[in-house]
Amino acid sequence: MIKALLSLMVPCGSVLILSACQPDIPETIQQGMVYCSEGSPESFNPQRVTSGTTIDAISQQLYDRLLDIDPASGELLPALATQWRLSEDGKTYWFTLRPDVQFHHTAFFSPGRTLNAKDVTFTFNRITRTDHPYHAAGGAIYPYFQSVDWGSLVKAVVAENSNTVRFELSRPDSSFLSNLATDFAAILSAEYAEQLLQQNQPELLDQRPIGTGPFFFKEYKKNQFIRYYRHPEYWRGKVELTQLVFDLVPDNAKRMAKLLTHECDVVAYPRNAELKLIAERPDVEVQSQISMNVGFWAFNTQKPPFDNVLVRKALAYAINKDAILDAVYFGYADKAKTLLPPTSWAFYHDLPEQEYNPLKAKELLAQAGYPNGFSMDIWAMPVQRLYNPNALKMAELMQADLAKIGVKASIVSFEWNSFRRKLSEFEHDSVLIGWAADNADPDNFFRPLLSCSAAESGSNRANWCDPNFDTLINQALLTADIKQRRSFYLTAQLYLDEQMPLVSIAHSKRFQAKSVKITGVTINPYGGISMAAARKSL
Template identity: 45%
Template sequence: MSPRRLAFAVLFSFALSAEAAAQARTLVYCPGESPDTFNPQLSTSAATFDATSRQVYDRLVRFSDRDARLEPALAESWDILEGGRRYEFRLRPGVAFHETAGFSPTRPLNADDVVFSFARQRDPSHPYHAVSGGRYRYYQGMGLDRLIASVERVDELTVAFTLSEPYAPFPAVLAMDFASILSAEYADRMRAAGTPEQVDRVPVGTGPFQFVRYDRDALIRYVAHRDYWRGQSPVENLVFAITPDASVRFQKLRDGECHVIDAPDPADLPAMLADPEIRLVRHIEPDVAYLAFNTEVPQLRDARVRRALALAIDRAAIVEEAYHGLAVAASDPVPPTLWPDGDSAGDGDPNLAQARALLAEAGVEGLSVDIWAPPVRRSYLPRARRVAEMIRADWQKVGVFATITVPEWREFLKNSMVGEHEALLFGWIGETADPDIFLEPLLSCSAAESGANRSRWCDRTFDGLLAAGRRESDPQARTAIYRQALDIVAGEAPLTPLVHSVAFAPVRAAVTGYRVPVGGGHHFYGVDLK
């Protein structure tokens, strides 16, 4: 048995103490959620991306660790041809795939892997398209099923994307998690064995960490990829110790059982700041927490009613009470760190008199709305039920009655995609510095069809402006186009943006090299322990 095979045959037997783990160069991360798959193409979950695309996989391009600039990754370079309709990517030679107990690659990365990774998502006749359910929510929600006309192998290390129309943000889109590059050879091997779903359960990528084992809702284990093209990670072992309760995560951090924790309760911030063994890594998230109105339910079809409900919400109070000040009030879905800055959509202050006037104009009395709140904590929505309670209290001031429902997490995701809710609290994290990454998945007609657009709102004028913005390469002209689109959103109010979060990642003082990139998430390549 080869040394690498032996590494995968022998499972870890260490105690989950950060101090003990440090002796084995093991980093312990405690997230609040489990991944819903090990294929990022099939998910919109940040927990899934943290467990897969940010550790196991790479993409053709990546964002800088310090800002939103694009950098080469699996592609060394790219050319934009035919007026922005064709992109040719030259791949990095010699990039090694992972080896597992059940798979040994016979070749490095080549164009076939890129073609496979996108053909699976775009081609309904592809043998892998329907595997594991075949729902490619990012790919479809962003309209890529219509935008990408073909993905072709030009030669061993060159792949070409032909688009149906020019799309200025296209390279940035390829830096997103769903655009991770999978192994075509591994997929062929698993299909021949009659187990194609293994590709989505036991991931094989080119990233800094190799997947070893998943104990459902408990642990995920990884080892450093020895042949990683950027150099081997200084951390030899990586463990995700899944811990749903925020207070338990904090206690485990204080006790040294975790090095890094996810989604802390803002109420614990003072204690964290007072602890010399803990430091907080802060950044403003490129995200939005929002309340989506299902525009297909009878009581919410009238835009005047939706605007009234939005006007009644006190976002400043939500920032202080539910986020302990660790957020900024949102006036539109696009975060203030991206352009346009949203001035055209208003300042988001409550206006109870105008809300009552709009309800009266719409002839609405005794309105009742059920608000779905997610049962899990997210960086953009750490106390969803409390936010729902505050909205309910705000609506009572204008004569609207609200109930609150907290479904089980998987039911929340599944049922909201098919419109079983009336209104729901949710959020979005954009991994690229472009307004289209927020507006297309949250509000476009294609996203309404795929289920990612929880308001189920479709406006063809709005969609036309998005299309114009995607074709326009001049930044000022694009800003003007997106301002028009945001004005439509403000008038129609299919959703009401609530806040953009100020995130902080609590880490042990022994952790070095940890930073939160512009797109958010937890990336452990380059992290070390003192």
């Protein structure tokens, strides 16, 4: 199967041939890699999504950002920007761009120049300016940036010259630089966008991507595979893999079978129950990475009875987190008591843990007017994520717990892209989902998940808009003083514990399984995976 995926004939002109337009077959098979992923991407533009499945497949493979994040320290590093500075009032930033960065050369686009300031202004003005010709192309949906309210934050993005860009903000925002380093802030080609506009095909910008990353887009067959070739002029240096294929396999058991029969080189998200099996084999191994993430159970707080805080607290008391950690995470996770993981500098260490107390849950339900319980849905993700390796199993455990307090829970699931779309339309009663940090700033756990702007953009799965909470997290952004920011975030965590729009369940490690012949596949603690340094030994 690896040979089949890596050596399919590719059209060159009007004739199907095996050479001249791709590497020769032996080299392609030996130096190509097949990554078994759990689902199809929703888009090929990271600005348009928040799904980890999509981000893993596209962001660090096809694109670069102005800034990167040091995986060890969380500090910001130069990427497409080599330098940056800030005005005294904290509202203006200047970035100097890296010279001689080449965009992808493909069958559908031949760049006439290298990266310059026009590409940066195009990338971000598209998001923030409603009058931009590309703002509504494919739908005016930029969930991460909308969740952190960039529309009101960024007043202007200006090209001062070909290699200098100025961002003008309406207010200081201590998370601004960190957000530029997320996988969502990928830099696009303004030249390619202009070509598509002239062809009256602007929607293709997000479907046939052009970036500056280590691989370029070749082919996509929905629910089957994505094919990339290496970018020969990548600014960071030579990419070892000649070809990268994402084999799209939603079923976890099938992904694991493909790894063990050498049909895949790397598989995403092996279930924790399978880690021991993998460890016993000489030909495959497990990679792990401490990751800032949280798995949680969110209530649709705009739907009765979940608009009642007593009901939400009752449901929180009803679930046995210890049993969930044993049966779902197999001990490879820490019990969560707040959204922030313990490794965050803003984590509230003294916050009391939510206890398992069915009697207390029944009392609260009676106080809320539901002495005999009620019926509800629990939506369970159909895919495995690092923060929840088996949402269906978790839902079954919770279903049994809730039955003990008179609540009848039905479990609901759909195909992954349909699941996410319906979530964004708030059709759910409650959902088992989660979040993996995109940068080291605590704000990354609060605004994208629970702010009023996130409720508007659809990424706030609790559909919760509380002005008191918004005030706390917004005040934390107006100062660069860590002690002051931490104080606001501690208060915010206490407030969440009182209001309970969601129940934080676990913080897990991230795992992937791979052939021992594969090295250099980077699992980042912030954001998606990178194949730029991957190589395959013979």
